[in-house]
Amino acid sequence: MAEASRRVFLAVWPTPTLAGRLDEISAEAWALCGGRRMRRDTLHITLAFLGEVAESHLSRIGMAMETLAAARFSLSIDTLGYWKHKRIVWAGCRSWPAALDRLVSDIRGALVAAGLPGGEDSAFFPHVTLLRKAGAGEALPAFEAIDWPVAEWVLVESCRSDNGAAYRRLAGWPLT
Numbered sequence: 001m002a003e004a005s006r007r008v009f010l011a012v013w014p015t016p017t018l019a020g021r022l023d024e025i026s027a028e029a030w031a032l033c034g035g036r037r038m039r040r041d042t043l044h045i046t047l048a049f050l051g052e053v054a055e056s057h058l059s060r061i062g063m064a065m066e067t068l069a070a071a072r073f074s075l076s077i078d079t080l081g082y083w084k085h086k087r088i089v090w091a092g093c094r095s096w097p098a099a100l101d102r103l104v105s106d107i108r109g110a111l112v113a114a115g116l117p118g119g120e121d122s123a124f125f126p127h128v129t130l131l132r133k134a135g136a137g138e139a140l141p142a143f144e145a146i147d148w149p150v151a152e153w154v155l156v157e158s159c160r161s162d163n164g165a166a167y168r169r170l171a172g173w174p175l176t
Contacts, residue, residue, distance in 0.1 A: 005052040007158040008061070008170065010107055010118070011044040012150050014128075019043050021146055022077070022091060026130040028141040029080060029089045035134030042167055045075075045126045047153060048107050050118035057116060058170065061155055064114040065173050068106050070153075072175040073099035075126065078145035082136055089134045092127035100126060103153065103175075151175055 014022060023040040030037050053061070077091050104124045112119035154172040158165045 003054045003056060005054050006058065007160070008050045008053050008058070008155060009046050009158065010048045010050070010065070010153055010155055011046050012148075012153050013044050013156075013169075014148060018146060018148055022128055022130065025080070025091060025141065025143050026089075028143070029130055029134075032138065032141065033082070033089055033131060033134040033136065035087065035089065035131040037131055038129055039164070042165065043128050043130075044156070044167075045128055047104050047124075048111060048118040050111070050116065053117065058155075060114050060116060061111075062171050064110040064116065065107070065153075065155070065171070067110055068103075068173065070103045070106060070175050071099050073097045073150055075100070075148040075150060076145050077128070077148055080130075080140040080143075081127070082134065082140065084136060087133050087135075088129055089131035089140065090127040090129050092125065096126050100150075107153070 019040050022043050026037050075093050075096055077093060079092055079094050081090050081092060083090065101124065108119040111117070152172045152174045155170045157168045157170055159168060
């Protein structure tokens with residue numbers, strides 16, 4: 001009998017207030033582009049996607065993350081974009097602090113050292129997916145930049161259902 005697995009990823013999660021502001025921007029973009037809006041409670045920035053991981057490996061993820069020490073930083077969510085090939089409207093940063101790149105690099109290195117998935121050396125671009133299956137609107141809405149103070153990163157399980165994915169926080173690690 002195969003061991004049970006969970007679909008997991010590591011991410012930074014917005015506060016409820018920030019998620020509310022991102023949700024408002026999503027509604028404005030949806031009015032122009034259509035598509036499927038991401039639910040407010042699912043908005044996040046993925047740092048590393050691990051995919052299906054055996055339940056017995058979840059504690060290894062936790063141990064690998066506990067070896068890391070990273071500084072707090074802030075992001076400025078100041079732009080919207082559209083990826084035509086994926087039909088995704090996203091909110092992101094024109095630039096971001098080196099501390100975020102270091103965190104992603106350290107996370108990926110710790111995953112590789114622990115023999116876990118998610119450590120691939122692909123390009124990292126911090127973004128929050130707002131719409132899926134969106135059309136290319138004439139122009140995306142303008143908005144005032146949002147300050148996102150990042151104080152932790154989290155391990156999240158993605159639970160799929162007929163109503164879309166629901167996310168469940170499994171663990172978190174503070175930034176110092």
